[in-house]
Amino acid sequence: MHALTVICTYVRLGMLNVLQYRGDFIFQIVGILIGLVTSLLTIGIVFNQTDSLNGWTTDDLIALVGIQILMRGVISMVIRPSMQQLMEGVRLGTFDFTLTKPADAQLLASVSQFNAAAVADIVIGLGVLVVSLARLGATVGFADAILFVVLLFAGTVMVYSFLLMLSTCSFWFVKLSNILVIFGTMFENAGRWPITIYPGWFRVTLTFLIPVAVAITVPAQSLTGRLDWQTTMLALGLTALFAVGSRWFWKFGLTHYTGASA
Amino acid sequence: MATSAPENRSTFDDLSPRSLLGYYAAKFRAEFALQLAYRGAMLIWLFGLIIQPLVSLVVWTTVADSNGGEAGGFTTGEYAAYFVVLMVVNHLTFVWHMWEFGWRIQTGFFSPMLMRPIHPVHNDVVENLSFKAMGLIGIVPAAIILAVVFNADFGETSFGNAAAFVPALLLAMALRFILEWTLALAAFWMTKVSAMNDFYTFLSFFLSGMIAPLALLPEPARIVANILPFRWTVSFPVEVLLGQVGSGTIIVGFGVQLLWIAMAVLILRRLWAVAASRYSAVGA
Numbered sequence: 001m002h003a004l005t006v007i008c009t010y011v012r013l014g015m016l017n018v019l020q021y022r023g024d025f026i027f028q029i030v031g032i033l034i035g036l037v038t039s040l041l042t043i044g045i046v047f048n049q050t051d052s053l054n055g056w057t058t059d060d061l062i063a064l065v066g067i068q069i070l071m072r073g074v075i076s077m078v079i080r081p082s083m084q085q086l087m088e089g090v091r092l093g094t095f096d097f098t099l100t101k102p103a104d105a106q107l108l109a110s111v112s113q114f115n116a117a118a119v120a121d122i123v124i125g126l127g128v129l130v131v132s133l134a135r136l137g138a139t140v141g142f143a144d145a146i147l148f149v150v151l152l153f154a155g156t157v158m159v160y161s162f163l164l165m166l167s168t169c170s171f172w173f174v175k176l177s178n179i180l181v182i183f184g185t186m187f188e189n190a191g192r193w194p195i196t197i198y199p200g201w202f203r204v205t206l207t208f209l210i211p212v213a214v215a216i217t218v219p220a221q222s223l224t225g226r227l228d229w230q231t232t233m234l235a236l237g238l239t240a241l242f243a244v245g246s247r248w249f250w251k252f253g254l255t256h257y258t259g260a261s262a
Numbered sequence: 263m264a265t266s267a268p269e270n271r272s273t274f275d276d277l278s279p280r281s282l283l284g285y286y287a288a289k290f291r292a293e294f295a296l297q298l299a300y301r302g303a304m305l306i307w308l309f310g311l312i313i314q315p316l317v318s319l320v321v322w323t324t325v326a327d328s329n330g331g332e333a334g335g336f337t338t339g340e341y342a343a344y345f346v347v348l349m350v351v352n353h354l355t356f357v358w359h360m361w362e363f364g365w366r367i368q369t370g371f372f373s374p375m376l377m378r379p380i381h382p383v384h385n386d387v388v389e390n391l392s393f394k395a396m397g398l399i400g401i402v403p404a405a406i407i408l409a410v411v412f413n414a415d416f417g418e419t420s421f422g423n424a425a426a427f428v429p430a431l432l433l434a435m436a437l438r439f440i441l442e443w444t445l446a447l448a449a450f451w452m453t454k455v456s457a458m459n460d461f462y463t464f465l466s467f468f469l470s471g472m473i474a475p476l477a478l479l480p481e482p483a484r485i486v487a488n489i490l491p492f493r494w495t496v497s498f499p500v501e502v503l504l505g506q507v508g509s510g511t512i513i514v515g516f517g518v519q520l521l522w523i524a525m526a527v528l529i530l531r532r533l534w535a536v537a538a539s540r541y542s543a544v545g546a
């Protein structure tokens with residue numbers, strides 16, 4: 001219950017922030033739409049030359065783009081800004097205050113920032129997804145829908161765990177915030193296409209090192225009927241492993257945290 | 263042209279070539295030391311400059327492969343060569359000031375730059391060139407590895423192509439820098455330039471050949487790419503090196519590049535005089 005109150009407070013502060021900077025919000029929407037048009041035109045140019053990209057059709061890829069935008073919204077709503085704040089806090093020493101608060105430090109650090117403007121990504125991403133599904137004429141059954149939501153959730157947990165591990169590293173290495181840029185680059189560029197088209201070494205990187213695969217490709221595979229149960233189990237197992245591992249690493253990191261000013 | 267600018271504001275012509283040369287020599291030394299100190303940040307920028315062409319390379323070689331080794335007039339190896347060279351050219355013409363000027367103005371970072379008796383563009387030229395020179399340490403090995411891994415085909419490249427590539431590249435570097443530095447001045451009028459920058463990046467992705475070789479774009483888009491400066495900032499040097507354009511087109515291309523540079527310089531000089539006299543930093 002206490003945890004819920006903490007989260008609600010941060011959400012309310014985030015909403016007030018958007019209302020305060022309405023102009024920024026509009027520009028952000030313009031940026032998202034331009035990115036969407038870039039993706040769609042690129043798909044158009046590619047499919048001018050071919051009927052299928054490694055077995056994926058135009059509408060499959062549009063669904064993937066929808067999921068990418070949706071996931072970007074989910075990640076940049078709380079996880080990404082909070083982790084950025086955490087790294088900054090460790091560098092400046094303000095993380096000390098987080099530790100003194102009477103709630104779980106991981107929870108506090110993980111929800112400290114709420115970027116309500118990310119709702120725009122979520123709405124636009126869902127819109128693209130619905131349109132592409134309608135064009136595919138796909139009949140998404142109840143079980144498929146459940147699986148899709150579960151996989152989206154798994155993808156979110158995976159990305160969260162990955163970023164938490166990175167942030168925990170900042171207890172030892174102070175200047176790591178730039179690493180978030182690498183994650184963003186991978187997510188925006190490589191995440192726009194199904195990872196099955198990439199050569200093996202790149203696919204491994206995108207699955208285990210910078211987990212874009214589980215977050216975008218796997219949910220897209222489930223919606224377009226490309227997912228076998230082995231991949232599903234692998235994705236869920238990997239997510240569980242990342243979640244447990246990051247929690248353990250966080251606790252281990254905390255025992256080594258000395259504070260910037262101490 | 264200095265009529266509207268107050269006396270202490272720098273124009274382009276205040277310094278003799280001799281003292282300018284001294285400035286550049288000292289500034290380059292300082293800038294190299296700075297880039298060396300912040301090599302972590304440099305690596306992350308390079309990462310982005312490698313990943314983006316790499317993704318396009320993978321997509322297009324996949325398309326060609328699934329079509330039996332050829333699509334849209336390019337073979338798999340030719341796509342690989344195109345995007346490998348594009349990666350190098352894009353790095354060497356890369357300019358980031360459109361994304362920095364808003365920050366410079368809001369934080370007052372511009373104030374000391376404008377007070378100095380030398381035009382701020384010189385500072386940015388040095389910054390830009392030393393970033394590119396240092397970056398080659400990462401970009402060139404990456405290009406060679408990718409060319410080998412993806413079997414890039416340089417079969418059409420002749421000695422003449424390689425020779426013509428050098429001026430095409432240098433002109434492209436000059437053009438893209440002057441053009442984007444001029445566009446960056448928009449931040450003197452607008453507090454938020456991100457939407458404009460997003461739109462410019464969107465256009466340049468398609469029209470400068472970053473997403474796909476221009477030959478694959480629909481006819482109207484190709485015409486626009488020819489008229490606007492985009493093709494001449496990135497795609498043209500790549501086409502020249504890979505032997506995709508004839509010698510007549512190469513000569514015309516040099517002319518178009520020079521014409522755009524001359525136009526951009528004229529606009530820059532006019533705009534700068536107005537921009538600098540409008541400047542007011544937050545808190546100033």
